[in-house]
């Protein structure tokens with residue numbers, strides 16, 4: 001009897017599992033898991049996250065291990081030479097925290113450091129080379145995460161990355177190609193940078209090549225053994241400061257020693273009964289996201305087709321208003337008062353809805369006499385993790401541009417960011433070519449530059465429902481908005497919500513962009529007739545939103561890797 005009951009149960013479980021996987025294929029729900037899920041841009045990193053969970057680590061341990069691994073396998077954006085944000089929510093207390101490890105300006109930084117003698121902005125200086133580098137925050141941020149919320153030992157979450165760097169990993173085609181094309185971007189990359197990312201014989205990288213980073217392995221080992229102390233006060237700090245001095249950079253050992261990561265209170269809002277938890281300043285992401293959702297909540301988007309012109313129009317108008325507020329008000333809240341409460345209030349959204357014409361686009365220029373914003377770099381990376389207890393972690397971190405500043409501090413193997421470019425670089429001067437000079441985001445010593453990173457959790461009935469985020473400069477905020485409304489208003493399974501064509505409007509430039517596939521002649525004509533300026537580009541590819549959805553009925557985790565980057569979702 002016992003035997004046949006056991007067999008029966010086994011059979012039922014098989015049917016249930018088959019059903020889950022069948023649904024996955026049919027409905028594009030993504031990869032399914034019950035005990036844990038990691039979704040990132042890179043298969044090595046996602047696997048390391050899952051291994052950490054299987055080993056008894058929690059989602060914070062896994063997230064930190066993934067972050068260190070991406071610094072090795074995805075050097076274009078993964079990093080220890082940059083900074084970022086992490087949202088963590090605890091299932092027992094239902095509380096959430098926001099970790100801020102954004103880079104900060106060096107002590108000698110000045111508001112006009114990127115202007116020449118005629119006070120003209122010299123773009124190369126904020127984008128390439130040592131002067132573009134902000135004091136990195138990632139190592140301090142990860143250490144803070146582990147000290148406060150991790151289960152495993154610090155060394156346990158770095159060891160896999162040390163191994164990948166020291167023994168090497170297999171390059172996929174994309175990674176090999178990205179290395180081969182570095183001299184297109186970095187005419188001025190440092191010698192050390194090209195030494196690290198080229199082959200000694202000068203030949204091209206190929207798919208399947210093993211890429212070894214001995215210096216980086218050594219730096220990671222120092223960090224594993226001595227903690228963030230090695231990076232901010234010890235040998236690595238010494239090497240970074242020396243490299244800066246040698247090449248005209250500003251970061252000193254004192255700047256590194258002064259760096260702190262913070263636990264902040266996330267910014268929160270609601271949308272159709274779901275709670276939204278996201279990143280507060282120094283990111284504009286959470287605030288602008290909640291502002292847009294508040295505006296859109298007053299329109300019943302789900303009544304129409306996802307790509308109906310009326311829907312795209314409303315979303316574009318909400319985006320414009322939120323990005324106008326972003327440009328006007330947002331910066332580092334440790335340096336000036338940022339009206340987050342006002343911007344995320346339902347009453348502010350109601351005021352804005354009163355200004356939106358359902359049939360006509362508001363020309364961006366009429367919304368504020370000043371301000372066009374400078375194009376932000378788009379190379380960041382986001383990953384999502386959940387463990388079997390439901391501890392959820394959304395991490396977005398960056399070195400800003402593709403391969404950052406093109407500076408590898410000699411002897412460290414550490415690629416440094418060009419995050420200084422996220423400041424407003426020409427004080428008081430705003431023009432229609434993309435410069436913005438408003439005060440909250442001007443450069444000041446030890447200030448954090450404004451970010452758009454939007455690691456976000458969506459909560460339903462007290463439980464985590466979605467974990468999401470994206471790279472993409474200012475488009476990040478709109479990518480996250482696209483994903484959330486796809487799920488909540490248009491009932492899309494998470495993989496469909498990620499795959500669906502995205503749209504973007506940033507107030508300035510006054511341009512509505514849609515990913516290829518969503519654009520039909522008819523749609524373009526309808527939107528143009530409403531007054532929108534459309535830019536039709538088949539190369540527009542918006543974001544890379546590696547996300548997780550938790551089915552409230554079954555508790556199953558659905559991981560959706562973004563195909564735009566061939567990301568990797570692994571569950572178990």
Ligand code: GLY
Nearest residue numbers: 400451452453473
């Ligand atoms: N550098 C991109 C961001 O922080 O939003």
